[in-house]
Amino acid sequence: MAKELPACPVETTLMLISDRWKVLILRDLMEGTRRFGQLKKSIGTVSQKVLTANLREMEADGLLSRRVYPEVPPRVEYTLTETGYSLKPVLDAMTEWGTGYQSKHV
Amino acid sequence: MAKELPACPVETTLMLISDRWKVLILRDLMEGTRRFGQLKKSIGTVSQKVLTANLREMEADGLLSRRVYPEVPPRVEYTLTETGYSLKPVLDAMTEWGTGYQSKHV
DNA sequence: CGGTATCCCTGGGGATACTG
DNA sequence: CAGTATCCCCAGGGATACCG
Numbered sequence: 001m002a003k004e005l006p007a008c009p010v011e012t013t014l015m016l017i018s019d020r021w022k023v024l025i026l027r028d029l030m031e032g033t034r035r036f037g038q039l040k041k042s043i044g045t046v047s048q049k050v051l052t053a054n055l056r057e058m059e060a061d062g063l064l065s066r067r068v069y070p071e072v073p074p075r076v077e078y079t080l081t082e083t084g085y086s087l088k089p090v091l092d093a094m095t096e097w098g099t100g101y102q103s104k105h106v
Numbered sequence: 107m108a109k110e111l112p113a114c115p116v117e118t119t120l121m122l123i124s125d126r127w128k129v130l131i132l133r134d135l136m137e138g139t140r141r142f143g144q145l146k147k148s149i150g151t152v153s154q155k156v157l158t159a160n161l162r163e164m165e166a167d168g169l170l171s172r173r174v175y176p177e178v179p180p181r182v183e184y185t186l187t188e189t190g191y192s193l194k195p196v197l198d199a200m201t202e203w204g205t206g207y208q209s210k211h212v
Numbered sequence: 213c214g215g216t217a218t219c220c221c222t223g224g225g226g227a228t229a230c231t232g
Numbered sequence: 233c234a235g236t237a238t239c240c241c242c243a244g245g246g247a248t249a250c251c252g
Binding site for chain 2: 008016089
């Protein structure tokens with residue numbers, strides 16, 4: 001890691017996944033390996049530049065791995081590392097809470 | 107709610123707690139009622155304006171309640187609603203994951 | 213003490229064009 | 233297809249001053 005980790009674990013988690021698209025990337029990759037184009041399409045409104053930037057940071061933080069296939073046209077796949085996948089409880093909790101909130105706020 | 111909720115529950119949760127300081131506000135209020143000044147001090151670097159803005163949004167979203175005591179000097183206390191407190195599993199998951207990540211990244 | 217009211221500024225993010 | 237490379241923008245956030 002480049003930056004110092006905060007003492008508070010919540011802040012640590014926050015600093016690693018609080019960028020605009022990271023949680024949605026995690027949501028998608030929890031399902032399994034995805035190609036760049038798949039992620040871009042699934043996330044919706046993100047630009048290529050920013051999606052790439054977020055992915056690179058997550059790779060640097062050890063949350064996912066990037067695999068380039070030497071083909072033409074190129075194929076790049078992203079897969080969660082164990083560390084990344086271990087965020088599943090966080091995502092699950094968000095899913096459950098979000099579902100409940102939706103049901104109360106038609 | 108003013109805005110439309112996204113179909114994806116994760117996005118719903120995200121849109122409600124992804125502002126810069128909201129998760130830290132939740133972290134503090136999980137411990138119990140807090141005064142404005144206590145929150146400001148505990149969170150650290152946030153400015154008054156932004157802290158107020160975040161708190162007002164969370165109030166509008168039904169995550170916390172604001173109680174003003176008609177005293178001089180004024181006292182304002184913030185308390186989680188049931189809905190807000192029901193985010194505890196999310197915070198707990200973040201705490202646990204952050205702790206683990208810290209231990210691996212000295 | 214817990215706010216508004218202003219002004220200012222940064223950088224995360226978007227749009228477009230180009231490339232291996 | 234999956235990127236860089238540029239340029240641009242604005243909204244979230246900071247600093248300061250003042251108020252009830």
